[in-house]
Amino acid sequence: MEFRLSCIRCGSPLEDVGNPVRCPGCGGIALIEYDYEKLSSVITKDGLARAPPGMWKYSPLLPLTERDAVVSLGEGGTFLQKAERLGEEIGIRGLYLKNETVNPTGSFLDRGVSVEVTRAKNMGYRGVRCASRGNLGASAAAYSAKAGLGCTIYTTLGIELGKLYQAIICGAEISPVKTYDEAIRMLERPDGLEYVISVTSPYLLEGVKTTGYEVCEQLGWEPPEFFIVPVGEGGHLSMIWKALRELDRIGIIDGVHSRMMGVQAKGCSPIVDAFRKNLDKPIKSKDLGMTFHDIAVRQPMLGELCLKALRESRGYALAVHEKRILEATRLLAKYEGIFAEPAAASTVAALKVALEDGIVERSDRVVCVITGSGLKDPASVKSLVGRSGVDTPIAFVLTSSLDSRLGRTKRLILKILQRHPSHGYLLWKTLTKELGLTITLPSMYQHLQELMAAGMVTVIDERGPSERKKKVYALTKKGESALASDLVG
Ligand SMILES: [Zn+2]
Secondary structure, three states: OOEEEEEOOOOOEEOOOOOOOOOOOOOOOEEEEEOHHHHHHHOOHHHHHHOOOOHHHHHHHOOOOOOOOOOOOOOOOOOEEEOHHHHHHHOOOEEEEEEHHHOOOOEOHHHHHHHHHHHHHHOOOOEEEEEOOOHHHHHHHHHHHHHOOEEEEEEOOOOOHHHHHHHHHOOOEEEEOOOHHHHHHHHOOOOOOEEEOOOOOHHHHHHHOHHHHHHHHHOOOOOOOEEEEEOOOOHHHHHHHHHHHHHHHOOOOOOOOOEEEEEEEOOEOHHHHHHHOOOOOOOOOOOOOOOOHHHOOOOOOOHHHHHHHHHHOOOEEEEEOHHHHHHHHHHHHHHHOOOEOHHHHHHHHHHHHHHHOOOOOOOOEEEEEEOEEOOOOHHHHHHHHOOOOOOOHHHHHHHHOHHHHOOHHHHHHHHHHHHOOEEHHHHHHHHHHHOOOOOOHHHHHHHHHHHHHOOOEEEEEEEOOHHHOEEEEEEOHHHHHHHHHHHHO
16 A cells, blocks of 8 residues: 655655655655545455454555564454453453564564565565664564564663563574663664664654554454553554544544643653643653653653644543552563563552542443563562461572572672682682672681582693692683673563
């Protein structure tokens, strides 16, 4: 189906200006429009009901050319879960969870990345590159692996390890930079060989909007009173709103009555702050004292678009305390069996607040979009399971695991040996002089013996004259992985 791009800032129509897409006049972001009149005779409810599940059933509303071969891992078509138990717990009957954690790489972004990598492949690019603090990079790595393309990810310290490993195992090249702003700047120097996947790309955004179509279809084309969506850059919420309006324009739904609710965390809430002050642009957040990366974006690139969607839908924006977000993560798992990352569970936390404040009626139908899986960052919910008490089975498992059995001294010994093998006395000197540990030499040898018994340290050499041989200790593979798992814990 034909489509056209136009700048959201100045409204100019844009030619398909290649990659990345920006308005050459004002530098604004572009959005894609279709011939909705034509589509209204092409797309029917019956036709959609007969089509196989997955986001590509909406392909007339996606920006592909006829010759494009889709790069797919089975994205979209995710379950809309009626949350009876969680609903009863928090006091609302019509609660639904759009479970995006079951996408191929565990995040809703797979919808957008599938469209982007499809384009990259069909346009003949050699690889893709993106800036990411987690989910986007993991997804880009997986789809480029499937497509046989290279993948470069610019990332910063603090990326969740599960997401990093996910990208590395898929063959991505990781390029660490100091700040996220710097990562974004790296993308502004395209080399023409690698396709830039950007959160502001109209093609990526078209992919993520399919969440909106699916929810409506799953509810029998009767959209809910509220969509609650986590807001980082602001793209997903904006695009679900676009999806609703498109369904109305092609006559599949009758008017757009849903209200959009955006959620951020207290401590980094540039869009919520702007919404409260009735501003068009996000207020750059100063403090980044919170850890849920996907909703901790200080200067959201799609903030204006998101604020527009909130206003147009007579919606609402809420900043929720981190503690409440963690508590919601627990409730979501306990009552509905979904292990989400805290950024994703923030929608449930926001719903609780909105019910208490009377923003959402208890008779409303509400869809909370659960955007990403908790499996990639189990440590984020450690505080919820770590206080279970010593007698519980979980405390037993936790304290028996390698990483928590390792005390500080043993961990330091492993770290020193990771740098280079060492004989005992040198090791002791490093511990005491360099690191200031008060430990006797025999006590250190005791630790070494225990580490050897656990298979984490081994003797690789004995040096010196025969009467005074010094053993040289080194880290084993098991020791390496104990240190690595300690990073996760
Ligand atoms: Zn423009």
